[in-house]
Amino acid sequence: MELQFSGVYNEFCDLKDKGLDLDSLMLSTSQLLKSGISHYDWVGFYLLDSQNDQLVLGPYTGAATDHTHIPVGKGICGQVAASRKTMVVQDVAEQDNYLACSIDVQSEIVVPILKNGQFVAEIDIDSHAYAPFTTKDEQFLSAIAEKLSELF
Ligand code: SME
Numbered sequence: 001m002e003l004q005f006s007g008v009y010n011e012f013c014d015l016k017d018k019g020l021d022l023d024s025l026m027l028s029t030s031q032l033l034k035s036g037i038s039h040y041d042w043v044g045f046y047l048l049d050s051q052n053d054q055l056v057l058g059p060y061t062g063a064a065t066d067h068t069h070i071p072v073g074k075g076i077c078g079q080v081a082a083s084r085k086t087m088v089v090q091d092v093a094e095q096d097n098y099l100a101c102s103i104d105v106q107s108e109i110v111v112p113i114l115k116n117g118q119f120v121a122e123i124d125i126d127s128h129a130y131a132p133f134t135t136k137d138e139q140f141l142s143a144i145a146e147k148l149s150e151l152f
Contacts, residue, residue, distance in 0.1 A: 008036035027059035075099035090131035
């Protein structure tokens with residue numbers, strides 16, 4: 001992992017070791033990621049409500065969003081819930097199935113949190129930069145998602 005990522009990852013592991021409840025850990029993680037990685041401008045969690053086949057907004061850091069409930073399949077978040085695969089959109093203007101939060105957002109990465117292979121939640125990150133994400137972001141966020149899945 002790159003230096004910037006490994007430093008933040010270590011801080012995340014320290015946070016996790018504190019034994020916080022899941023909501024507090026997700027909130028602290030969103031704060032840590034937004035402040036620690038310069039191209040992360042909005043960081044939040046969406047949790048699966050399987051009874052209603054929708055995602056529900058969980059803890060987040062950044063501007064308030066209208067998208068508090070997202071049907072599975074809708075937008076980038078909903079597509080990841082359906083596919084259980086990370087999605088990187090380097091230019092949101094080119095994505096048809098996209099739910100806009102703010103005109104400042106140019107790119108987005110969404111990483112699933114899987115529990116025993118089942119989708120339970122996801123990490124959603126918006127960036128005001130164009131095409132800022134690399135495989136380093138994917139590796140870093142997947143490692144965090146895997147650790148968080150232990151708490152679901
Ligand atoms: N852009 C997302 C919606 C959630 S916001 O980014 C907070 C999407 O297309 O699913």
